Amino acid sequence: MRVLVTGGAGYIGSHTLLELMAQGHEVCVVDNYCNASPEVLVRIRSLSNGTLVDHIGDVRDSVKLDDIMDGFQPEAVIHFAGLKAVGESQERPLHYYDINVSGTLCLLRAMDRIGCRKIVFSSSATVYGVPKYLPYDEAHPTNPTSVYGRSKLMVEQILTDWTAAQDDTTAVLLRYFNPVGAHASGQIGEDPSDIPNNLMPYIAQVAIGKRDALTVFGDDYDTADGTGLRDYIHVVDLARAHVAALGYADKATGARAFNVGTGQSYSVLDMVAAFERTSGKTIPTKVAARRDGDIAAMQADATRAKHELKWVTEHNLDDMTSSTWVWQSGNPNGYKS
Template sequence: MKTILVTGGTGFIGSHTCVELLNQSYDVVIVDNLCNSHSEVLNRIVSITDKSATFYEVDLLDRVALNTVFTKYQIDAVIHFAGLKAVGESTHIPLSYYHNNLTGTLILLDVMANHGVFDLVFSSSAAVYGDDNSAPYQEHFPLSSTSPYGRTKVMIEQFLQDAFVSDPRWSIALLRYFNPVGAHPSGLIGEDANAISTNLMSFITQVAVGQRKFLSVFGGDYPTADGTGVRDYIHVVDLALGHIKALEKLASQTVKSIDAYNLGTGQGSSVLDVIQTFEKASNRVIPYEIMPRRSGDIAESYANPQKAANELGWKVQFSLETMCRDAWNWQSKNPNGYHS
């Protein structure tokens, strides 16, 4: 049985990944500072899996506390989610994003190396493809970003490339997420409505539950089928399972490597597609208003996920309808998130 350290393990994607790790008999140690998540997640994980993850309220900027966790446990690999994540907020407080995300990662890497832990799965983002590439995005495309948040992902990927070149003991998977939505089918864990989110589905479910009067759709004149932006929406459970596949690859390979993988469906859905699918799945009407485009938004973004299929043996299982149904199941049961 292997012990996996999960940074940011009480967050949206982190919590779902911890569930899948426990379901597959990994031991899980979570470190999270709870700045954008809730400790109630830990109780919900137990309810789903009948197993518990060990939890430490630790900020990655606290080297001493992080080192204590590594000293106490024989960690085999790390999944690194922890970091500030709101694109809009990052434009207002960029230095906080750079300090938190970059410095926290550097401390984590240093502590890992000091304890002989070199297997790492990194939570990256499709934001690293910037706005100069054309969909579908492929892993070999040049990287850039239009926000400080995205630039932290680009920079951290470069940190990890340089670390691998300098020390071939490192074995790293860079997982570039597209648009995670949905929730665990139990309705016990999902994206907390009270947390900072720029997730379209989160706003839709808040309208459905009565927390918002209408949905703002930014841009109705894009060169797409219906004029609204097209994105690659992926069920958060599919995304979580991608991390398990990445861990398995790191554990099985005899020659160490660093590789990037797109985790997406490979299909784009417009904002209006998502609204209409959600209405059918929830039997709710979602009022919306078309607003001007937001600066930096692009018309289309979706993945070419073939590399993950070929090298990780991973592919998505859940449809957009399932994503909508599970998101509504979570929100309707937890209208105020984990504070409900």
Template sequence: MSATVLVTGGAGFIGSHTCVELLDHGYDVVVLDDHSNSSPRALERIAKVAGRPVTAAYESDLRDRRALSAVFAAHPVDAVIHFAAKKAVGESVEKPVEYYDTNVGGTTALLSAMREHGVHRLVFSSSCSIYGDAAKVPLAEDDPAGPTNPYATTKWLCEQVLADVCRRLPEMSVLALRYFNPVGAHPSGLLGEDPRGVPNNVMPFLTQVAVGRLPRLRVFGDDYATADGTGVRDYIHVMDVADGHRVALEHLDDDTGMRTFNLGTGAGTSVLELVAAFSRACGRPVPYEVTARRPGDVAALVADPGAVARAWNWATTRDLAAMCRDAWAFQELNPSGYPD
């Protein structure tokens, strides 16, 4: 029998690609998503790309405990991959209460439902942003946390909640995966990043400028202590992120308790370097303007991926050129995003 995995936020950018990865490897997938920043059409694309649909999909807020319990009651869930969360740094500074309510409250609701239904295996989508304004890069898992914005703090708090639950319940096995900017798309061009409203992240903003939906990219600050003054991040292809979550499932039973791993390339790319790489991919210069720094941002965040390589013999396989090429392929094929 196939294992059944509940994917919260499974219609979102990373969640949808992870669903394809799981379906390709024989898992049965149940999706829960409130579609606040995703399209139900992504579920149709998942089926088309994977050649089979998810087992079931529920439109619900993760904090609706009665609805969440009903999902667990209806399916023999073996493990959970938890993506559902708000994720924009700048927005989190403007709306901290909403971020704590959704991200931390959703996680505690999920843990309660898992305990109620005897599910003890969880892969948690965390973030390298919890390291904050680090004194050095790349960042290893034992480097201290220092979140600089509410989004990052919610991810750090969720990790603390998970660690406390694991200390209380010795049967729990949790893997928290910290990564930074997932970009790119499925190489078919059928599945990609299609946020609602004006994008908060740089790559979908870039692609929408290139396709003519937005006039120019805003570069938040060019006075950081980096080579060209713009922020440096460890961009990682979404297909590598999806593969990392699938591999994490296979390693949940290595041990019980809470374990944390970085996922990343180990290489930093500045915003201007990303703009140049994407311009090459789409065959045209992408206009941009430099604006003031965004509250909560830091100069550089680059993951040290050595621990996961040693533990699982796992590493990313796709470079920046592939990230840009695949992101552009999705946007070019879907100039207005998923159809309503």
């Protein structure tokens, strides 16, 4: 299948490219590199002999997008391009709505112009908000607590309406939990351009001495150790979920949401202890106030993905932390190393 991947040079996108090419898909990447490095694709090509073409472009640039669509003629799109920091979204709401929502509208118009009818969307478990029960299943009410989460939910609704209006279209909405880890090669991994917003890259940067201590945002949640509980999923398992979603989209129509997680939650301090165990490094911590938009706990019920996508996770917590350390220790400055 010919697959256009927006934001394909990013953390999750890059791992997905390898999985797509391993399965024989032809891939075209569109990325503006605002949160990624061109070095990513150099490494992807060295790890795979699959078909990969790439373009520098923004999904909000309709002229550029039309040119790419006309040239590549994708049969499906995997849409990663967007912003993802909860805290930043509260400070820059219009920026988040512009990129995450307006960018998707431009993409769908470009797809419509060439008759591309299948899309896999990078959504988020933040669409659920404060849990009414755990684990979340896909029937759980949606009530996001952050601008980021609301932007993802808006796109889900747009895609649902898009498929409802055209009975030959498919939108697979993958609600991610917390991706961590890196490729087994140690050649690609998470490389934040500034202070990490996510837990694992922050821990890894403390481990290599780039930062003095891990800031724990809140130790007074109603959890066993007072720190937030999250369902962490290895990025390779998440990447493979996208390949499974393409297979599903090839046979189904309409919009369908799927939780993509392990069903197991770990606290911040659990993750610190696991990283210390697999890396042999000590991670100093300091406590700060809770971040606006964060919740105490989240956990996935991924039964639907297991039954309908035929997908399950294969990596455990030690795989997540050890692969992160292999990536970070071998690339102390990320892709600038």
